[in-house]
Amino acid sequence: MSDRESATIWIEELDPPYVRMGFTSYPWQNSHRIAQRANALARNYSKGWYCAYCGELMPEWKRLDAKFCKEGCRKMAARKRRTRSRV
Numbered sequence: 660m661s662d663r664e665s666a667t668i669w670i671e672e673l674d675p676p677y678v679r680m681g682f683t684s685y686p687w688q689n690s691h692r693i694a695q696r697a698n699a700l701a702r703n704y705s706k707g708w709y710c711a712y713c714g715e716l717m718p719e720w721k722r723l724d725a726k727f728c729k730e731g732c733r734k735m736a737a738r739k740r741r742t743r744s745r746v
């Protein structure tokens with residue numbers, strides 16, 4: 660049993676580039692809005708939504724136009740672009 664109040668969208672990675680996703684919502688929530696976000700996420704994942712730095716599957720809670728899975732990746736990618744340092 661869970662008493663979480665927020666709707667959840669979940670992603671399960673299958674054989675890349677395939678993912679399985681679903682979402683749950685509750686009657687008192689605006690399920691249309693959640694469904695819209697789920698659809699937008701599905702569009703992203705169907706195109707292959709991976710971190711531009713580490714190549715990990717993007718977490719489902721990221722902004723739809725995010726390019727990096729976490730702040731660290733964004734910073735590292737920026738640093739890499741600036742200096743060609745040793746590996």
Ligand SMILES: [Zn+2]
Nearest residue numbers: 710713728732
């Ligand atoms: Zn990353």
